[in-house]
Amino acid sequence: MDDLRPELTASRDERREAPDFDALTPPSELVSGDRTRDDFLDAVLGLDAPATAGDVAELAGHGVDAAREYLDWFERMGVVTQVTESPATYERNQEYLNWRRVQTLRTEYATDELLDLLQTEAERVEEFTAEFDAASPDDVSITGYAAETDRPIEEVWGRLSAWRTARRRVSLLERALTTASDDAADSRSVV
Secondary structure (H helix, E strand, O other), rough: OOOHHHHHHHHHHHHHOOOOHOOOOOHHHOOOOOOOHHHEEEHHHOOOOOEHHHHHHHHOOOOOHHHHHHHHHHHHHEEEEEEOOOOOOEOOOHHHHHHHHHHHHHHHHHHHHHHHHHHHHHHHHHEEEEEEHHOOHHHHHHHHHHHHOOHHHHHHHHHHHHHHHHHHHHHHHHHHHHHHHHHHHHHHOOO
């Protein structure tokens, strides 16, 4: 076995005394979360407003210099966009993320499965439209509807959130199907 570097070995005096294990940093603090990149990715995906490198560093639990490097890399990849120069602020690029979701749907599901999923989500949207008697969840006042129907505000908010989610899913599924059929048309026209 190779000898350890001198700075990693205990001196004779250090070996006489038992280590103070309570003074050591707990392993859970040394190894927290996944890889650094994943910590920063989670942080930028959670942004709902423009943020500085310091803000992102704090959310990720890492240093500001590392945040700047990852933000630069994420910007080159299209995950975030720089909003201001001084101070530099960034926001997540929702269009890129939607594009990635569409690509994932196309990869993981056959066209028939995508059509089934679209049918299910479209039916959910129709049910919400009938339930709230409105064209969009944005047309419904949470507190007003809760008072009219004698339902808890949290329940109404949850139902409206589910409606928004169903509408987003319909949009993504339609894009996945449109893109898939465009690709099929392109491949047929070449032959």
